[in-house]
Structures are given as structure tokens and as C-alpha cells.
Amino acid sequence: MTSTPPIVQVRDLQKSYGSVEAVRGVSFSIAAGETFALLGPNGAGKSTTIEILEGYRDRTGGEVTVLGVDPRRGGLDWKARLGIVLQASGESGNVTVTEQLRHFAGFYPNPRDVDEVIDATGLREKAKTRISKLSGGQRRRVDVALGIIGRPELLFLDEPTTGFDPEARHQFWDLIRSLKTEGTTILLTTHYLDEAAQLGDRAGIIADGRLIDIGSIHEIGGADARIPLVRWRDGNGMVREERTSHPARVVAELVARLNGAEPEDLEVIRPSLEDVYLSLVRGNEAAAARTETAASAGRGVLTEQVVRA
Amino acid sequence: MSATITDTRPPKKAPGTLALGLSRIGYETRLYFRSPDTLFFTFFFPFIMLAIFTAAFSASGNIGGNADGVGGVSVGAYYLPGMLAAGMLLSGVQNLAVDIAGEKSDGTLKRLGGTPLSPLSYFLGKIGQVFVTAILQATLLLLVARFVLDIALPTEPEKWATFAWVFVFGVITSAFLGIALSAVPRSGKSATAVVIPVVLVLQFISGVYLQFTALPDWMQNLASIFPLKWMAQGMRSVFLPDSFAAAEQTGSWDLVWVAAALGVWLVVGLLLSRMTFRWIRRDA
Numbered sequence: 001m002t003s004t005p006p007i008v009q010v011r012d013l014q015k016s017y018g019s020v021e022a023v024r025g026v027s028f029s030i031a032a033g034e035t036f037a038l039l040g041p042n043g044a045g046k047s048t049t050i051e052i053l054e055g056y057r058d059r060t061g062g063e064v065t066v067l068g069v070d071p072r073r074g075g076l077d078w079k080a081r082l083g084i085v086l087q088a089s090g091e092s093g094n095v096t097v098t099e100q101l102r103h104f105a106g107f108y109p110n111p112r113d114v115d116e117v118i119d120a121t122g123l124r125e126k127a128k129t130r131i132s133k134l135s136g137g138q139r140r141r142v143d144v145a146l147g148i149i150g151r152p153e154l155l156f157l158d159e160p161t162t163g164f165d166p167e168a169r170h171q172f173w174d175l176i177r178s179l180k181t182e183g184t185t186i187l188l189t190t191h192y193l194d195e196a197a198q199l200g201d202r203a204g205i206i207a208d209g210r211l212i213d214i215g216s217i218h219e220i221g222g223a224d225a226r227i228p229l230v231r232w233r234d235g236n237g238m239v240r241e242e243r244t245s246h247p248a249r250v251v252a253e254l255v256a257r258l259n260g261a262e263p264e265d266l267e268v269i270r271p272s273l274e275d276v277y278l279s280l281v282r283g284n285e286a287a288a289a290r291t292e293t294a295a296s297a298g299r300g301v302l303t304e305q306v307v308r309a
Numbered sequence: 310m311s312a313t314i315t316d317t318r319p320p321k322k323a324p325g326t327l328a329l330g331l332s333r334i335g336y337e338t339r340l341y342f343r344s345p346d347t348l349f350f351t352f353f354f355p356f357i358m359l360a361i362f363t364a365a366f367s368a369s370g371n372i373g374g375n376a377d378g379v380g381g382v383s384v385g386a387y388y389l390p391g392m393l394a395a396g397m398l399l400s401g402v403q404n405l406a407v408d409i410a411g412e413k414s415d416g417t418l419k420r421l422g423g424t425p426l427s428p429l430s431y432f433l434g435k436i437g438q439v440f441v442t443a444i445l446q447a448t449l450l451l452l453v454a455r456f457v458l459d460i461a462l463p464t465e466p467e468k469w470a471t472f473a474w475v476f477v478f479g480v481i482t483s484a485f486l487g488i489a490l491s492a493v494p495r496s497g498k499s500a501t502a503v504v505i506p507v508v509l510v511l512q513f514i515s516g517v518y519l520q521f522t523a524l525p526d527w528m529q530n531l532a533s534i535f536p537l538k539w540m541a542q543g544m545r546s547v548f549l550p551d552s553f554a555a556a557e558q559t560g561s562w563d564l565v566w567v568a569a570a571l572g573v574w575l576v577v578g579l580l581l582s583r584m585t586f587r588w589i590r591r592d593a
Contacts (some may be wrong), residue, residue, distance in 0.1 A: 089416025094343040120560035
């Protein structure tokens with residue numbers, strides 16, 4: 001973007017739990033105002049990475065700065081500039097939505113207006129309801145509301161829309177877009193690849209503790225992974241597919257061959273971020289299986305357990 | 310979620326630790342009275358025990374009277390100081406140990422740890438909550454004693470001065486010991502199973518439920534290691550006639566030792582709290 005220093009800078013980040021390497025040399029940076037999506041399977045090291053950046057966990061190696069500060073030494077002033085939406089938790093919640101937001105707003109030097117945040121997160125009807133009485137999706141909205149109440153410069157969203165219905169997810173996307181417009185830098189992890197595609201400017205894909213690809217949302221995976229697919233059913237009822245960077249020409253030739261008749265079940269498919277992601281992760285798994293023995297599968301499971309613990 | 314959030318940014322100073330601590334006290338106290346478990350097992354428990362003891366033993370006459378049954382004090386009056394001491398212990402140790410262990414395992418502390426709330430403000434909130442609720446509990450106990458059980462309360466200012474320092478000292482000590490003990494349970498679910506037996510055994514050996522002076526010497530000596538015995542003794546010195554002092558271990562109320570024991574436990578609790586408290590369980 002500009003010459004301003006990156007909001008997040010991660011160089012060769014490593015994290016081991018005993019002999020298990022959860023994160024093995026991850027590097028990336030996030031520019032001011034950017035939304036960066038960190039994607040990857042469960043247990044790949046996403047949450048460990050994000051929790052190191054948030055200051056919750058120590059790292060084993062590498063360099064990290066967040067808002068110009070090493071998270072190990074981040075004080076209260078530093079925390080006041082962050083907004084953290086953790087993965088869903090099970091707090092008892094014997095306070096109302098408004099009480100909780102008002103209380104948390106008091107922690108910050110320059111909080112947002114409580115009513116404004118309640119409206120922006122769609123909690124107006126539940127404002128006077130105790131959090132313990134809310135549905136999972138509504139509680140998640142409260143988590144998001146608490147994450148943005150302090151007017152953060154950098155917002156961490158760890159699987160923010162788990163439990164949202166489709167409408168709530170679209171409303172959430174609108175909210176995040178308005179935060180982006182305001183200049184908030186966002187680090188997002190999600191299992192919904194359409195969400196990453198909607199919100200992210202760039203994405204990094206982590207598998208088995210390593211960053212296997214990083215790039216803009218529209219380019220990640222490389223040009224080859226994004227070649228469109230033309231699919232149709234031929235005269236014998238067989239499904240035919242052709243991968244081509246000139247789908248219109250293929251379709252035109254097909255129609256010409258059929259003397260102007262309409263090809264049956266014709267589709268032109270542009271690989272979505274999800275398709276690209278799946279091919280990258282599967283490719284990585286296949287490569288890992290080739291180079292490592294069966295023992296590595298056991299270690300993969302262990303990694304997940306330790307990270308979740 | 311209508312997506313309009315305006316950005317107005319007048320620069321302001323971060324709120325102070327003390328101001329946030331006061332705000333936490335209000336918040337924590339509200340939460341305390343919204344938790345039915347806490348209300349029953351911490352706030353009203355001494356009332357329930359006092360009612361049971363009074364109902365069960367009143368027929369057997371006064372305690373500490375002469376052979377002809379004249380003199381001494383009623384069963385309710387005898388148990389009142391013990392129940393006040395139990396209330397201090399429950400409000401501090403049991404309440405905070407269970408509460409903080411639960412907050413640790415349900416994610417409350419992790420969330421707070423990601424905000425600019427100082428741990429000091431958090432502790433001010435907890436200790437303030439213990440104070441507010443313990444004062445309410447003690448006041449209510451004294452009102453019940455006076456007006457329901459018709460127990461004569463002391464009128465001498467010196468007695469009430471003793472009450473004040475034993476109470477304040479005991480409650481602060483209990484609060485720190487509760488924070489320290491909250492580090493022991495491995496999960497919020499196991500917290501009550503870890504904490505309640507400790508607190509219950511202490512109450513039995515320290516002269517809350519059983520007449521301390523009737524306990525065997527070894528049990529009295531064991532109880533003397535722990536702070537509850539001293540809180541109860543301090544409270545007995547306030548509410549029982551001076552003639553009862555003769556039945557104590559050394560034949561007197563030993564208020565100096567009460568202060569010394571509570572002082573030592575206060576320091577122990579403070580150090581343990583300081584050493585063990587974490588927003589989240591640290592990974593290896």
C-alpha cells in the first residue's frame with residue numbers, strides 16, 4: 001500500500017510443544033488497512049499463530065511484531081489498540097448485552113458508542129437480555145461486539161461466524177466491510193472459504209505448521225490452479241470436461257461441432273477460492289505422505305490435540 | 310447488523326487502574342447476586358447452619374451455664390460468632406476459589422487478558438466484591454441474631470472495634486487465600502469438589518460447627534495452624550461473655566495471636582496469589 005511499516009510482521013515463526021512442532025517457520029506481513037485471511041485445516045497451526053500474535057502464547061523461535069511491538073512485551077497500552085475475537089467460549093454470561101458492552105467499553109481510552117455497536121452487530125432486540133439466554137449465533141455477535149468496542153487498529157477474528165445463519169453471515173460481512181472502510185486492519189481465520197474470498201485482500205494457507213502459499217485472494221494458488229473448466233454431456237450421455245484458459249472458444253467450437261445445437265448440461269466453472277484451497281492442501285498432504293512414513297500421520301493427530309489443549 | 314459505524318476519534322486518556330477497579334467491584338457484585346449457587350453455598354449458608362443448630366440444640370438448654378441450668382448463653386448466641394467467622398471464610402476462600410477457577414476454564418479470564426484491563430483492577434474488583442458481600446452477610450446475620458433469635462449484642466465500643474479489625478483482617482486474608490486456592494482445580498467443574506471439602510473440614514475443626522473447647526487437644530492444635538480458628542476465636546471474644554475466655558486453649562482470648570496468625574496468612578495468601586495467577590494456563 002504505502003511506505004508505512006506493516007501492522008503485523010512475522011518472520012520464521014516457530015512453536016513447539018515438547019517434541020511436537022506446531023508451527024515450523026511461518027513468515028508473512030499485514031499492511032495497514034489490509035484484511036489478511038489465514039486459512040488451513042484444523043490443527044494446522046492457525047490458532048497457535050494467531051494466539052502468539054495476540055500475546056497469549058510464547059513462541060519458540062522467530063521474530064514477531066504487532067503494531068510495532070513484540071507481543072511478548074505488549075503492555076496495556078498495546079492491548080488497548082487491539083480487538084480480539086477468540087474462538088467461541090462458554091462463559092456463564094449472567095450479564096445483559098448492554099451491561100457487558102458498557103463495562104468493556106470502560107476499559108478503553110476511546111471506545112465506540114455502545115448503542116452504535118449494538119445496532120451494528122444486530123443485537124438491538126437482545127440488548128437487555130442476559131448473554132446466557134442467547135443462542136450460539138447471538139453469543140458470537142456479542143463476541144464480535146466486544147472485539148470492536150475499543151475501536152481497535154488491528155482486529156483479530158478467529159472463526160468469527162461459527163454458528164451464524166446465512167443472513168447473519170452476510171450482515172457480518174457488511175459490518176467487516178465498514179470496519180475496513182474505516183481503516184481497521186484485520187487478521188481473519190475461517191473455515192468458510194467464501195467468507196475469506198468476500199472479505200480478504202490477501203490470504204495465507206497453513207498446513208502442517210508451514211505456510212504453503214500466500215498471495216492476493218484472486219491470485220493465490222497460481223494461474224494454473226485458476227484455469228476454468230468447461231463441462232458438458234456428449235451425445236452418448238458421457239460427462240466430458242476440458243480445462244482451458246479460453247472457455248468461450250471451447251464452447252464456440254463445441255456448438256459448431258453440434259451444428260448449432262445446444263450442448264447438454266453445459267457449465268463453465270471458474271475455480272473458487274475453496275477449489276484452489278482444497279487442491280493446495282491436498283497437494284501438500286500428498287507430498288507429505290510421499291516423503292514421510294506412517295509415523296507422521298500419528299504426529300499430525302498429536303499436533304491437533306496439543307494445539308486444542 | 311446494519312453496517313454503519315462512524316469514526317469519531319477525540320483523543321482521550323486511558324482509564325485509571327483504580328477507577329476500573331471500582332467499576333469491577335460493581336460488576337462483580339452484580340454477578341455474585343445473580344448466581345444462585347453462590348447465593349446458597351456462600352451467602353446464605355451461615356444462616357442455614359445457624360437455623361439448624363438453633364432448632365436442633367435449643368431444647369438442651371443454655372451453653373456454659375451453671376449446673377442448675379442458670380446463666381450461660383443460648384445456643385444461637387453461642388454459634389453466632391462461629392457463623393460470622395464461617396461467613397468470612399466462605400465469602401473469601403470458597404467464593405473466590407470456585408469463581409476464579411470457573412472464570413479460568415470458561416474463557417472469561419482469557420477474554421479479559423486480551424483487553425487493557427490491568428490484573429490489579431481485576432483483583433480490586435474481586436476483593437471489593439468479597440468485602441461488599443461479606444459486610445452485607447455479617448450485617449444480615451447480626452440483624453437476624455438480634456431480632457429473630459433475640460440475642461443480646463455487645464454494647465461496648467471496644468468490642469465493636471475488635472469486631473471491625475478481626476472482620477476486615479479476616480476477610481482480606483480469606484480473599485487472598487481464595488485467589489491462591491483457585492490455581493489448584495484443573496477445571497471449573499472440579500472446582501467445587503476441590504474447594505468445598507477443604508473449607509468444610511476447616512469449619513469442623515476450627516470451632517464453627519462443633520464447640521471448639523470440646524475438641525481434643527490434637528485437633529485444636531491442628532486447627533491453630535489455619536486462619537479460621539483465629540477468626541472464630543476473635544469473634545467469640547466479641548460476642549461471648551468474658552467468662553467464656555477461661556475455656557479457650559490458654560484461658561484467654563489471645564487477640565494478639567489472632568492478629569499474628571491472620572497477618573501471617575495474609576502474607577502467605579498475597580504471595581501465593583501473586584505467584585500463581587495467570588490470565589490463561591501457560592503452555593509448556
